[in-house]
Amino acid sequence: MQAVISFNWRGNNIERFFDWEYLKDDINGKDDLWGEFVVNGTKFQFQILWESSTITIFNFGGYDYIDSVTNFSVSFSKTFM
Numbered sequence: 445m446q447a448v449i450s451f452n453w454r455g456n457n458i459e460r461f462f463d464w465e466y467l468k469d470d471i472n473g474k475d476d477l478w479g480e481f482v483v484n485g486t487k488f489q490f491q492i493l494w495e496s497s498t499i500t501i502f503n504f505g506g507y508d509y510i511d512s513v514t515n516f517s518v519s520f521s522k523t524f525m
Contacts, residue, residue: 446523449479449492451499451516456483464520470494480504492516 445464450457460479470477471494479490487504499516500509 445520448519448521449499449516450519451513453501453511453513454483467518 447462447464447467448459450459458481460481466477469475481488489502489504490499492499497514499513501511502509
């Protein structure tokens, strides 16, 4: 099964696909899920803080978060590509 995490950041719609097992391990605290996306040619990373329902945004390879998003969705399907 696949999961898609969707959120809007600075006017950009971000959708990232993950294997369900990878997402489940993140939710259960077994492993950290790091997602990546590009906006205007700049690469960013994100993590989900499940306890606060927040996505934190980092510069790619950075350690300090630069922004956060509190409105995101997670969808599941066998047909996501």
